[in-house]
Amino acid sequence: MVDHAIKLTDQVWSRYDRKEQRIRYVTYLVMLIGLVWAVSDIDIFWPWVWDAPNQIQSLGARMWPPRFDTWDAIFNAMLETVHIATLSTFLTIFIALPVAYISAQNTTPNKATLWLGRVILVSSRSVNTIIWALLFVAIFGPGVLAGILAVMFRSIGFIGKLMGEAIEEIDRKPVEAMEATGASKMKIVLYAIVPQVMPAFFAIIILRWDINIRESTVLGLVGAGGIGVLLQGSIDLFAWQTVLTILLAIVMLVILGEAITSALRKKVI
């Protein structure tokens, strides 16, 4: 009894047991080694780093105040940006839905199509919109078409993957009921699957449209149309006050897009 009490007084409370402690120290050590390696190896001219706050400040000073004399051009470029986002989202639907159909385990016709669907989804998702844009600008030349195609090719993976998951999560019973009455494949899709994934579909499309608006604002930096072309042009001309105006316009567009999507979401879902 007394022994037990003495034992208890000797015990020190600590938050982690020994194994947890060891894992923590190893993690810290790995991070420290990574940090030292990265900092010592990276190709940075350190005096520039200490000068960076000044440089950023001076750039900010050159931007102020915003100039609104090119407002017309900016407005038109913004409209183009919205068109790119909207058209590409709209056109993506026609490609992404069949891809989602073949990449969902319960609707895909066979193993080969399942893998084809998955390969399309993965390759679309792992290449960024800008990189797609780089490719399409090389093929079709600078302009809106390259931008639309770039946003489309990135969106196929996003919409296709989420729609495929939505199809996999449907209730099987309506499908079975229709199969029992001898309905054709087409009819089963139209009457048993489509109604069940409709809410998910609208939610995904609205979400992607919002993302696409943001993505469309940078396409122009590689020449694929939209407000980015104007932004790059103004930066090349050191027209920093116009740059600030364009940045403000982009923020306004993003906020507007968010307001529209949240209103739509409430309406539709």
Added chain:
Amino acid sequence: MTPLKTASAAMVVGRFWRKPPFIANPWVRYGLMAVTLIYLYWAFSTLPFNWERISEGLPRSARIFGGAFPPSFERGGLLWTGFKESFQIAFLSTLLGVVLSVPIAVMAAKNIAPKPVYLLGRTIIIVARSFHPVIVAILFVAAVGFGPLAGILTLTLYSIGFVAKLLAEEIEEIDWGQVEAMRSVGAGYLKTLIYGVFPQVMPRQIGLSMYQLDSNLRASAVVGIVGAGGIGGTLMNAFGRYDYDFAFAILLMIIGIILVSEGISGWVRKKIW
């Protein structure tokens, strides 16, 4: 068969079932279709398509893809330096971003920060989130020059926007009992944070950091295109010099590395939760 039954059977034969329309109100239904058609016409007719250039696209793409196969890994050194720099950018900016996001998240959590501090914290997060990383990158390149420094600054800001926002939301949802217990034994603000708040959000924070590392690695390939260091710059140069076989090799490597990093980050997050 009774006469009643035959009558009802005949009625059934004469009746048709139609799928109820998706939008019940016909005005709204046809109105939406009309609006869509008008929009499509308007958008396509006002957008400046350069059809002459676009029609050259098919032969050009044949040349590009012909040049891209087989992908050339000959300049492995260049490939390695590019990816190494991308890794370094991603790692340093994640570390910096995650460390900075903790105080900002505390500031932006409604339940543990006073109102003016809360508003300041929220403003920082909104500013960090409002621009696409590529736009931020191009501004930083203009301010601090070409190279990985601009990339690190960009992705740090990007990480703060994402991690601080989700961490603040997590802090707002903690179990308040533990904070109260700490306060009732007379612990100060800092001790309450360290022993009452952080243990509750730690798993989430580690998960977020792993996710952000993955996401920064992807983004670091992109910010390089506007000159902020890493593999993106190598890719842009390869495209610019019509080195399509090298560009294709870079693209394949990017896809491979992204898949691996997604796998690792997913595995760690699964372990922790």
